[in-house]
Amino acid sequence: MPQTTNAIVIGAGVMGASIAFHLAERGLKPTILERKTTASGATGHSSGLIRMHYDLAAESELTFKSYQIYFNDWRNRIGGDSGFQKTGFLQIAKREHEAKLRGNVANQQKLGINTSVISADEVERLFPDLIADHFDYAAYEPDSGYADATLTTNSFLESAKRNGATLIQNCEVTAINAAGGKVIGVDTAQGNFDAPIVVNVAGAWAKHVASLAGLKVPLETWTHDVAFLHRPSSLGRIPACIDDVTNCYFRPEGSALILAAGEDESLRGEEPDAEDQTPTDTFLEKLIDQMAKRIPKIEQSGLHSIHVGRDGITPDQRAIYSGTDLHGFYLACGLSGTGFKTSPAAGASMAELILDGTPKTVDITPFRFSRFAEGKLLQGEFGYGNIWK
Numbered sequence: 001m002p003q004t005t006n007a008i009v010i011g012a013g014v015m016g017a018s019i020a021f022h023l024a025e026r027g028l029k030p031t032i033l034e035r036k037t038t039a040s041g042a043t044g045h046s047s048g049l050i051r052m053h054y055d056l057a058a059e060s061e062l063t064f065k066s067y068q069i070y071f072n073d074w075r076n077r078i079g080g081d082s083g084f085q086k087t088g089f090l091q092i093a094k095r096e097h098e099a100k101l102r103g104n105v106a107n108q109q110k111l112g113i114n115t116s117v118i119s120a121d122e123v124e125r126l127f128p129d130l131i132a133d134h135f136d137y138a139a140y141e142p143d144s145g146y147a148d149a150t151l152t153t154n155s156f157l158e159s160a161k162r163n164g165a166t167l168i169q170n171c172e173v174t175a176i177n178a179a180g181g182k183v184i185g186v187d188t189a190q191g192n193f194d195a196p197i198v199v200n201v202a203g204a205w206a207k208h209v210a211s212l213a214g215l216k217v218p219l220e221t222w223t224h225d226v227a228f229l230h231r232p233s234s235l236g237r238i239p240a241c242i243d244d245v246t247n248c249y250f251r252p253e254g255s256a257l258i259l260a261a262g263e264d265e266s267l268r269g270e271e272p273d274a275e276d277q278t279p280t281d282t283f284l285e286k287l288i289d290q291m292a293k294r295i296p297k298i299e300q301s302g303l304h305s306i307h308v309g310r311d312g313i314t315p316d317q318r319a320i321y322s323g324t325d326l327h328g329f330y331l332a333c334g335l336s337g338t339g340f341k342t343s344p345a346a347g348a349s350m351a352e353l354i355l356d357g358t359p360k361t362v363d364i365t366p367f368r369f370s371r372f373a374e375g376k377l378l379q380g381e382f383g384y385g386n387i388w389k
């Protein structure tokens with residue numbers, strides 16, 4: 001006999017956990033089915049940066065609401081801990097992108113985001129260990145920083161369970177069942193489940209999961225190496241930072257480490273389950289070279305560890321938050337290496353889309369699945385043309 005539940009969430013990463021939490025808060029008793037264990041996909045490898053600087057207003061709004069309503073008040077809003085650290089965030093822009101930087105910051109200020117354009121001299125005053133060479137201006141967000149994606153996932157899940165959700169791990173969804181144009185449930189390694197709502201939040205595996213419902217979703221994988229470096233003892237305060245000039249990003253990791261990564265060595269199109277969980281040969285050497293241009297003291301650092309994570313990526317590098325032609329079957333996938341910081345507000349908006357038909361927390365309509373068929377790929381007003389849009 002199949003088990004019956006009122007909603008199924010496929011995948012217990014941070015986005016699945018957030019959607020399950022918001023559905024449970026609205027009175028549903030969702031069942032979260034996870035192939036392995038919670039946060040075993042992209043979430044467990046996330047760099048956890050929280051910043052509001054995007055070239056697309058809808059993405060800035062998703063992170064702003066995620067900060068304002070959730071990360072800034074985690075214990076009261078969700079319970080547990082997200083590990084949020086307000087270190088400040090710097091977006092360092094290439095000289096030729098000054099007008100774009102100013103355009104993006106102006107758009108973000110209109111949304112109410114605490115951000116401003118500051119000069120290279122001001123960057124050095126705020127963070128004396130950063131060398132302000134090869135750029136004139138940066139965007140600075142004093143409220144941003146980073147959080148812990150695994151802690152965030154676990155607190156969403158614990159809270160969802162308190163509201164009646166069920167989490168089943170080691171339970172791979174192997175088939176999606178439909179009748180009369182409606183989804184009716186799923187088959188899994190641990191039996192069958194009937195439900196009128198099924199949400200595909202399967203990260204790098206979402207393309208395959210969508211194909212079980214007969215849908216072709218334009219997704220490939222993005223594989224990204226991340227290093228943890230020992231923090232030199234003489235290094236002062238550093239922010240979370242995306243540096244478009246040296247093409248890397250970094251942030252503190254607690255008081256003893258620095259997390260850093262670049263985009264040059266990231267791979268596209270690996271199998272979601274590719275065993276190759278080791279970084280490329282040149283990754284570390286290149287990264288240290290890039291970082292030393294901004295933080296010379298990093299030369300005194302040593303390697304603590306490296307890990308590799310994999311997310312799903314869409315042709316326009318923007319998420320898909322959407323219903324589909326199969327009634328009751330939803331997509332929250334293709335998060336394109338940037339879906340942690342948006343997960344609270346995106347999960348709330350997905351729950352509203354599912355239950356009310358209209359998202360209210362943030363209008364996620366621009367992220368609809370049909371944009372690919374319509375040829376309306378998302379494009380920021382002032383794009384810098386790199387992966388960290």
Ligand SMILES: Cc1cc2nc3c(=O)[nH]c(=O)nc-3n(C[C@H](O)[C@H](O)[C@H](O)COP(=O)(O)OP(=O)(O)OC[C@H]3O[C@@H](n4cnc5c(N)ncnc54)[C@H](O)[C@@H]3O)c2cc1C
Pocket residue numbers: 010011012013014015016017033034035036037038039040041042043044045046047048049050149171172173174201202203204205206209224225226308309310311332333335336337338339340341342
């Ligand atoms: C290295 C790296 C660094 C990143 N840094 C940042 C950052 O600094 N800031 C930021 O905002 N974002 C960042 N991201 C992106 C962000 O972490 C991801 O977008 C987000 O974690 C994705 O969450 P998810 O729940 O959609 O997917 P995942 O965490 O991948 O979860 C999907 C889950 O689905 C499960 N699953 C798959 N198939 C099935 C099936 N058939 N049945 C049941 N379960 C299934 C998987 O086992 C997995 O646990 C980064 C990503 C990576 C990889």
